[in-house]
Amino acid sequence: MHYTFNDYTPTISQAEASFKIDQLVDDALRRGESAYIPQSRPDRPYRKTMLGADLDYLSQMLALFDGRVDYDYSENLELFYDACQDIRLEHVGRSYTCPDSEAGGSYLSEPETMNLLLDRIRELSKRDRYKRSCADRRYQTKRQSEDVRELVNKVMERYARTLVLRLNFYYRESARQRLTVEQVFADMNELVRARRTNPAFEHLVGYIIRVEQGEDRGFHIHAAFFFNGSERFRQFHVAERIGELWEAITNGRGYWHDSAREWVKRGGNDERRGTGMFQRSDEKGRYAVMELMTYLVKDKGQHLRIRPAGVRAYRTGCIR
Secondary structure, three states, rough: OOOOOOOOOOOOOOHHHHHHHHHHHHHHHHHOOOEEEEEEOOOOOOEEEHHHHHOOHHHHHHHHHHOOEEEOHHHHHHHHHHHHHOOOEEEEEEEOOOOOOOOOOOOOOOOHHHHHHHHHHHHOOHHHHHHHHHHHHHHHHHHHHHHHHHHHHHHHHOOOOOEEEEEEEEEEEHHHOOOOOHHHHHHHHHHHHHHHHOHHHHHEEEEEEEEEEEOOEEEEEEEEEEEEEOOOOOOHHHHHHHHHHHHHOOOOOOOEHHHHHHHHHHHOOOHHHHOEEEEEEOOOHHHHHHHHHHHOOOOOOOOOOOOEOOOOEEEEEEEO
């Protein structure tokens, strides 16, 4: 009996495909089970497990590595692709298979191939290269936390008053299906360039911006903007102008969210929230801003799994 992946598997976005690879590798390393388990049924000799279900979108997952665009991949995506290459995974007809190393000239069935793929992922995860990549990402997160604390302190010490905004930039569900990570970076670059000429950024004195990736909203951007509070003081008005700019940059495909607005509506204190207007002497407020900005760069499972080669997902700037 031949086992093939569902021909009617829905098309998923680039963000979803890369997220599924990341989840597959994490699940494979956390659980020792196979993708398919043999069973004594002539009509169905294998039973698919939850790990097998992670492979339902295999063709779309592999498409991320087709070479048409030069990408940098997270350690889990690299591990997955190395394992596919290592077992010499092939797409033959409507099935995935690979050579049987113990029987010259013959090929494994699809269930056997998927089980071998998971075993190879586990084996390759023991290499120093993979462990080093995981450690590098943790170290990078630590350095970014230190960087944002230094920037916050530098900006808020310089001005008598500082207006702090924290905004999220998303893409509408209808746009996510065809959205590529290179388009997200192009939109982010345009937003960052606009700080020099667009009135929305008048009296901007610092910024932090980071591209992230979540399971539900796909690629998105978190940003913080710092303004000279002696010149700009209408917090929500400024946020709306920047949000409108984002909508224009994305031609209506994007939307924005200001969680501070909801916080204030619920009666929250800006000082505790880490957004709003802060005096230079407000030590508690400065600490809250630092904590909020540190959270912005923490690895909360929303790190990028795929990005254009050589670009930085995290950027900061301090304007003289």
